[in-house]
Amino acid sequence: MARLKRAFYRREADVVARALLGQTLVHVVDGQRVAGKIVETEAYMGVEDKACHAYAGRRTRRSETMYGDGGTSYVFLNYGIHFLFNVVVAKRDDPHAVLIRALEPTEGLDRMRKNRPAAKREQDLCSGPGKLGAALAINLEQDAVDLVESESLFIERAETSLSPSSVVVCPRVGIDYAEEWAVAPLRFYLEDNSHVSRSATQ
């Protein structure tokens, strides 16, 4: 299957966040494909966005990856426990990113269950950003990987395109501190999909 190329990623985060829905995120672990369909995303809009790690041009050891070219992975540890997987988008030095929040598992489910013993049902495997990080065995080694060239981490294009009407747009979660940006409509998920995160359905 064809993977997404550079030009796909070199656009603003809200555009790419929506376009990523329905595509397949793949991590090859010990030669085995562990993959899922992207069903929920959030856009982080660069230096103007108060919820973005690169807000006001902040450039720290953690956020440095966000300043790379579109199509680079950005992984960080959250709450000391969870590895969250993002895709850096837009152009180099314009630090936009898309957080992948939920997947519908499609390949390597046995591996995912092993990585997530707490998950009781298939819908619990990847229905949140921390959950999918664990299920796909994502950690800091997967930070700053070029998704266009890597043999082990990339995103494949869906064969059929989605109907725009099946996408729900709403505010992002867990960023109450971001003032006016806390209510911006920058979260996208597939309506009626049972693998979206708990906070998406309330």
Add this chain to the structure above:
DNA sequence: CCCGTGATTTAT
């Protein structure tokens, strides 16, 4: 609903 969790960031 509450609370663990610990690296990273930001304030002294």
Add this chain to the structure above:
DNA sequence: TAAATCACGGGG
């Protein structure tokens, strides 16, 4: 060097 913060998940 110290304190506060935090793009969450699991178990009640």
